[in-house]
Amino acid sequence: MSANCRKIGLISTMAPGDSWDQGVIGRVSGRHGEMKALLEGMGYEVADDGPLHRTREQMKTAARNLRMRGINALVIFVGTWTHSNAAAEAAAESGAPVVVWGDASPGSCGLVGSTVTMGAMDEMGIHANLVYGPFDDGATKKRAKMLLDSACAATSLRGTTLGVGGGRCMGMLTAVCDPNDIKRRFGVEIDSFEQMALIDLAEAVDPGRVEHFLSWMKDTFGKIVAKPEAMDRQIRLYLATKDFCELMRYDFVALKCLPEMAAKYTSYCLAHAILGDARDDLGEKPRFMMACEADIPAALTMQILKNLAPESPILFTDLTEYDFSLDLLTTCNCGSQPTDFASDKKEVYWEKEGVHEHFWKYGGACPQHVAKSGRATIARLGRKNGSYELMVAPAEVVGMPREKLKETIWERPHAYLKLLCDRTNFFGSAKANHIHLAYGDHAEALVEVCSILGIKPVEVK
Numbered sequence: 001m002s003a004n005c006r007k008i009g010l011i012s013t014m015a016p017g018d019s020w021d022q023g024v025i026g027r028v029s030g031r032h033g034e035m036k037a038l039l040e041g042m043g044y045e046v047a048d049d050g051p052l053h054r055t056r057e058q059m060k061t062a063a064r065n066l067r068m069r070g071i072n073a074l075v076i077f078v079g080t081w082t083h084s085n086a087a088a089e090a091a092a093e094s095g096a097p098v099v100v101w102g103d104a105s106p107g108s109c110g111l112v113g114s115t116v117t118m119g120a121m122d123e124m125g126i127h128a129n130l131v132y133g134p135f136d137d138g139a140t141k142k143r144a145k146m147l148l149d150s151a152c153a154a155t156s157l158r159g160t161t162l163g164v165g166g167g168r169c170m171g172m173l174t175a176v177c178d179p180n181d182i183k184r185r186f187g188v189e190i191d192s193f194e195q196m197a198l199i200d201l202a203e204a205v206d207p208g209r210v211e212h213f214l215s216w217m218k219d220t221f222g223k224i225v226a227k228p229e230a231m232d233r234q235i236r237l238y239l240a241t242k243d244f245c246e247l248m249r250y251d252f253v254a255l256k257c258l259p260e261m262a263a264k265y266t267s268y269c270l271a272h273a274i275l276g277d278a279r280d281d282l283g284e285k286p287r288f289m290m291a292c293e294a295d296i297p298a299a300l301t302m303q304i305l306k307n308l309a310p311e312s313p314i315l316f317t318d319l320t321e322y323d324f325s326l327d328l329l330t331t332c333n334c335g336s337q338p339t340d341f342a343s344d345k346k347e348v349y350w351e352k353e354g355v356h357e358h359f360w361k362y363g364g365a366c367p368q369h370v371a372k373s374g375r376a377t378i379a380r381l382g383r384k385n386g387s388y389e390l391m392v393a394p395a396e397v398v399g400m401p402r403e404k405l406k407e408t409i410w411e412r413p414h415a416y417l418k419l420l421c422d423r424t425n426f427f428g429s430a431k432a433n434h435i436h437l438a439y440g441d442h443a444e445a446l447v448e449v450c451s452i453l454g455i456k457p458v459e460v461k
Contacts, residue, residue, distance in 0.1 A: 005072055005152050005153075005155075005156030005307055006043065006044050006045060006072065006152050007044070007045045007046075007047060007069070007070060007071050007072050007152075008039055008044040008045070008046050008047070008071060008072065008073050008074070008075055008148060008152075009046075009047050009048070009063070009066035009067075009069070009071035009073070009074040009075065009094060009096065010032070010035060010036055010039065010046050010047070010048045010074075010075045010077065011048070011049070011053055011059065011062050011063065011066070011074065011075070011076050011077070011090060012028060012029070012031065012032035012035065012051060012052050012053070012076075012077040012079060013028075013052070013053055013054060013059060013076060013077070013078060013079065013082050013086065013087060013090075014028045014052070014054055014078070014079045014080045014081065014082050014113070015054065015080070015081050015082045015083050015113075016054040016055045016083065016086075024080060025052070027079070027108075028052060028079030028080060028103070029051040029052045031077065031079055031103055031105070032048070032051040032052060032077060032079075033051065034135060035075070035077045035101065035135070036048060038135050038141075039075065039148075042141065042144070042145055042148075044148065047066055047069045047071055048062075048066075049061075049062040049065045049066060050062065053090075054082075054086075055086060056083070056085065056086040056089055058086075059086040059087060059089060059090035060086075060089050060090055060093050062090065063089075063090035063091070063093035063094040064093050064094075066094055067093065067094050067095050067096070071094065071096050072096060072151060072152040072155045072156055073096050073097050073098070073099065073147075073148050073151035073152060073155065074090075074091060074094040074096045074097070074098045074099070075098075075099045075101055075148075076090065076091065076098060076099070076100050076101065076117065077101045077103070078100060078101065078102050078103065078110055078113040078114040078117050079103045079108060079110060079113070080103065080108055080109045080110060080113050081109055081112055081113045082113040082116070082117060084116045084117045084119065084120035085120060087100070087117045087120060087121075088117075088120040088121060088123070088124045088126060091121060091124075091126045091128065092124065092126060096151065096155060097127045097128070097147075097150075097151035097154065097155065097452050098121060098126060098127065098128035098129070099128070099129055099130075099131055099144060099147050099148060099151075100114050100117050100118045100121065100128055100129070100130050100131070101114070101130075101131045101132070101144065102114025102115070102130065102131070102132040104132055104133050104134050104137075104140075105134070110132070111132060114130060114132060115130070118130045127451065127452055129147050129448075131143055131144045131147065146444055146445050146448065147448060149308055149445055150308070150445045150446075150448035150449045150452065151448075151452060152307060152308075153304050153307035153308040153445070153449050154304070154307075154449045154452040154453050155452070156307045157186045157187055157188050157300075157303065157304070157307075158186075158187030158188075159187060159189075160187070160188050160189070160251035160252070160303070161188070161189045161190075161191055161248075161249060161250050161251055162182075162188050162189070162190050162191070162250070162251065162252055162253065162254065162296070162299055162300070162303075163191050163192075163193060163245065163248055163250035163252075163253040163254075164190055164191070164192050164193070164253070164254045164255075164294055164296065164299075165192075165193050165194065165195030165198070165253065165254070165255040165256060165294065166194070166195040166255060166256025166257070166260070166294050167256065167294065168256075168294065169256045169257070169258060169293035169294050169295070170258065170259075170293065172293060172295065172432070172433075174295075174297065174382060174431065174432035174433070174434075175254075175293055175294055175295040175296060175297065175298070175432070175434075176294075176296060177296045177297065177383075182296070182300070185388065185453065185454070185455075186300060186453065188300070190296070191248065191250070193248075195255050195256055195257070195260070195261065196260065196261075196264065198237065198240050198241060198244060199237075199261075199264060199265045201240035201243065201244055202233065202236035202237045202239070202240035202265070203236065204240075205236045205239045205240055205243075209239055210232060210235050210236055210239070212281055213235045213238070213239065213280070213281045214231065214232075214235060215281075216280070216281035217231075217235075217281075217350070220345050221339070221345055221346065221348045221349070221350060221367075222345070222346040222347055222348055222349050223349040223350065224349075224350045224365075225349060225350060225351045225352060226350050226351060226352045226353075226363060226364065226365035226366075227352065227362075227363045229362050229363065230266055230352070230353075230362050230363035230364055230365055231350070231365055233265055233266040233362055234266055234267075234269065234270040234271075234364065234365045235270065237265065237266060237268060237270070237271050238270050238271040238274055238275070241253075241255075241268065241271045241275070241290075242271075242275065242288075245288065251303070252288065252289040252290070252291075252299050252302070252303045253288075253289075253290050253291070253299065254290070254291040254292075254293075254294050254295055254296055254298065254299040255268055255290065255291075255292065255294060256293060256294040257292055257293060257294075258293065258334075258355065258358055259358045259359070262353070262355070262358045262359065262360050262361070262364065263358065263359050263360070263361055264361060265361065265362065266360075266361075266362055266363065266364050266365075267334065267335060267353060267355070267364040268290070268292070268335075268336075269334060269335025269336065269353070269364055269365055269366050269367065270335075270350075270365055270367070271290065272290045272292060272316070272335065272336040272337075272338075273335065273336070273337060273338050273339050273367045273413075274338075274339070275287075275288040275289075275290045275338075276288065276289065276290065276313055276314060276337075276338030276340070277313065277338045277339055277340045278313075278340060287306060287310070287313065287314070287338075289302040289303050289306055289314060290316075290336075291316055291434075292316055292333060292334070292336045292434075293434075295316075295432075295434055297380070297381040297382055297383075297431075297432070298316055298380075298381075298432075298434050298436060300381050301379050301380055301381040301390070301436045302314045302316060302436050304379070304381075304446075304449060305377075305379060305436060305437075305438040305442070306438075308438070308442055308445055308446070308449070309438040309439065309440050309442060312438040312439040312440060313338040313340035313341050313438075313439075314338070314436060314437070314438055315331075315337060315338075315341065315371070315415060315435075315436055315437040315438070316333060316336045316337070316434060316436055317331040317332060317333045317336070317337065317415055317434070317435060317436075317437070318331060318332060318333045318433050318434060318435075319331060319430060319433055319434075319435055320332050320408055321408065322423065327418065327419075327423075328398060328416050328417070328418060329395075329416070329417040329418075329419055329423075330407075330408055330414065330416055331414065331415045331416070331417060331435065332354075332405075332408060332409060332412040332413060332414040332415070333412065333413075333434075334353070334354050334355045334366065334412060335353070335354060335364065335365070335366040335367060335412065335413065336413075337367060337369070337371070337413035337414075337415070339367050339369065341369065341371040341372060341413070341415065342369040342370070342371070342372065343370075343372040343373075343399065347369050347370070347402075348367050348368065348369045349367075349368045349369070350365045350366070350367060350368070351365065351366045351368040351410070351411040352364065352365065352366070352411055353365065353366060353411065354366045354368075354409050354410070354411035354412040366411045366412055366413065367413050368402075368405070368410070368411055368412065368413055369402075369413050369414075370399060370400050370401075370402060370404075370405070370413075370414050370415075370416070371397050371399075371413070371414065371415035371416070372397065372399055373396070373397055373398055373399040374396070374397050374439045375394075375395075375396055375397075375439065375440060375441055376394075376395045376396065376397050376417070376437050376438065376439050376440065377392065377393070377394060377395065377437065377438055377440060377441060377442040377443055377446065378391070378392070378393040378394075378395050378417070378435050378436070378437050379391065379392050379393075379435075379436050379437070379438075379442075379446055380430070380431045380432060380434065380435045380436060381431070381455075382431025382432060387456065388453075388454075388455040388456065389431065389455065389456045389457070389458050390446060390449075390450050390455050390456070390457050390458065391429045391430065391431050391458045391460065392443050392446045392447065392457055392458065392459050392460065393419065393420075393421050393426055393429070393443075393459075393460035394419075394420035394421055394441065394443055394460075395417045395418060395419055395420055395421075395437065396417065396418040396420060397415055397416065397417060397418075397437075397439070398416045398417065398418050399416075400414070400416045404416075415437065417437075421460045421461055422460070422461060425460050425461060426460050429458050429460050443459060447459065
């Protein structure tokens with residue numbers, strides 16, 4: 001499972017030399033402590049290597065130490081005039097996206113120091129952004145948080161492992177990638193395994209664990225309609241998948257599922273839903289991203305959204321149809337929707353399988369519910385002639401009565417979306433049948449993630 005992905009390195013700096021008044025040096029050192037407290041108050045773990053670094057060697061050494069401590073982003077606080085070459089070398093040594101934060105207190109001359117530092121970053125091709133404003137200014141803090149959250153979302157992909165079970169599903173060219181390209185671009189290792197092996201692991205799960213989980217489900221959710229033999233195997237497959245991912249130290253997964261799993265055992269619908277939730281029968285747990293149909297770009301998109309919006313469930317769904325009379329986009333996938341999308345757990349009914357075109361050996365279960373209302377952001381990673389692009393679109397999730405599900409496929413979980421952009425532009429920008437979503441307005445942050453990763457953002461207006 002992913003470790004903390006919100007660790008910020010902090011270096012405070014000013015120009016070297018013995019001619020500086022000790023009061024100025026003391027002021028910049030003191031502001032370092034204020035800067036650290038501010039970042040910690042914004043929810044980050046902050047790593048530093050002392051209160052003030054001035055020479056090239058001091059800056060490089062501090063950055064090297066912070067890199068070894070696994071920072072996701074680097075804040076260089078510029079307290080007054082500084083030598084920008086030292087800051088640029090520190091930034092390069094850190095290996096992390098940089099926020100140059102200039103001291104905006106009166107008489108500090110932080111603007112002159114921070115702008116020359118920012119220019120040095122551009123000269124050297126280092127990804128950096130400038131933040132300048134008082135520590136207590138809401139707009140300044142909001143911009144800084146967006147930039148740092150984006151940096152964390154992008155760099156937290158580095159060193160992670162995506163487990164991919166099964167090959168290409170149902171001819172989806174949009175679901176496959178070159179693993180070496182993914183490693184080079186995102187820093188993500190892809191480890192392939194045979195998804196059918198999970199059947200043996202599922203059958204070996206202790207019956208007591210299955211009974212405990214089923215009891216929790218009966219207490220937690222509104223109704224269980226699916227057949228008992230299907231529920232038994234759905235629960236076993238969830239527990240086996242969870243155990244396997246922990247054993248293999250996977251950070252997220254993409255599993256083929258159909259058609260083999262349905263024909264041989266059961267689908268991953270319950271596994272997908274509960275892995276993406278913040279609780280299971282054992283209590284609170286980290287959300288774990290699972291993409292259906294071995295969709296690698298889906299898994300990457302979902303992991304980015306999870307890193308960016310850790311409090312939100314992350315959606316994997318299909319573009320199903322558009323209701324032109326209501327100006328409403330209907331989305332649903334066979335069973336891949338975390339139950340945290342429901343307005344209440346009692347609104348979740350575990351219906352029978354919602355995929356009728358495949359043969360089922362024992363049957364399946366779908367977490368039927370309607371996603372709760374709220375502002376949201378749609379995203380989908382894809383490629384155009386080999387180059388990566390990320391579609392980003394604003395939306396409003398609209399709560400609808402359960403009866404509306406009969407207009408599409410009754411058993412499936414649904415999310416109804418009011419597009420906050422031109423629908424023609426949206427459909428023209430869609431990268432696949434699958435799209436992904438997190439609650440909140442993350443468009444600006446996702447564009448910044450693209451800038452860090454070297455991906456073209458496609459903002460739908």
